[in-house]
Amino acid sequence: MMIKRGFVSLLVLAAFALLAMGSFGKSDDEKAKEEEAKGTAKIGETISFEDSEWVVLDAKDVGSTLKSNNQFQEDRTSADGKFVQVHFKITNKSKKEEMLFLPLNLIDGEKNEFKELDERAFYVPAKAKTLGMEALPVGLSREFWTVFEVPKKATNFKFRTRKLKDDSDTKLVELGF
Structure with missing residues (x-):
């Protein structure tokens, strides 16, 4: 039970990290457009x-x-x-x-x-x-x-x-x- 709870916590933490990176990071196309501007x-x-x-x-x-x-x-x-x-x-x-x-x-x-x-x-x-x-x-x-x-x-x-x-x-x- 303890191992399962730890695994679920780790998955939740990883999901939040991926969401944070996705919302703050810029795509290569966005970076290229900013650079050109x-x-x-x-x-x-x-x-x-x-x-x-x-x-x-x-x-x-x-x-x-x-x-x-x-x-x-x-x-x-x-x-x-x-x-x-x-x-x-x-x-x-x-x-x-x-x-x-x-x-x-x-x-x-x-x-x-x-x-x-x-x-x-x-x-x-x-x-x-x-x-x-x-x-x-x-x-x-x-x-x-x-x-x-x-x-x-x-x-x-x-x-x-x-x-x-x-x-x-x-x-x-x-x-x-």
Whole structure:
């Protein structure tokens, strides 16, 4: 009897949690419409959020082969794709040290979304930093690099910037290619 009551309580709690997430969360379509309504920034422009500022410093199509920055890691080649490298700066405007845990996204002109390469740290300039477990101290700026693998025909890329803690507030940056 006690086990049954505990199980029912757990089910009720799970149901409330799902209802809460459903009522507060936004669909991907809603997020995309909000993002479009905000317009886009250009490379070099500062994008401000309540907890941070972002500036995309540079972005480029680096072709179908990524050169490794490590003698023990081979170069990476994409048979049917290419790689896009983005260099950006984040300033922490919050009251405490923050870390970014959610992956960064690149969106093409067809609204396809691409996540960062898992092993991106091997394919950025030597000694460049990638966002991983990198701390962002209060009031300070840090520069980072990231890499995305995309189809060869993909164009019109936009890099998604966002609040530090979550992706509830975002803005796109046009990369110019």
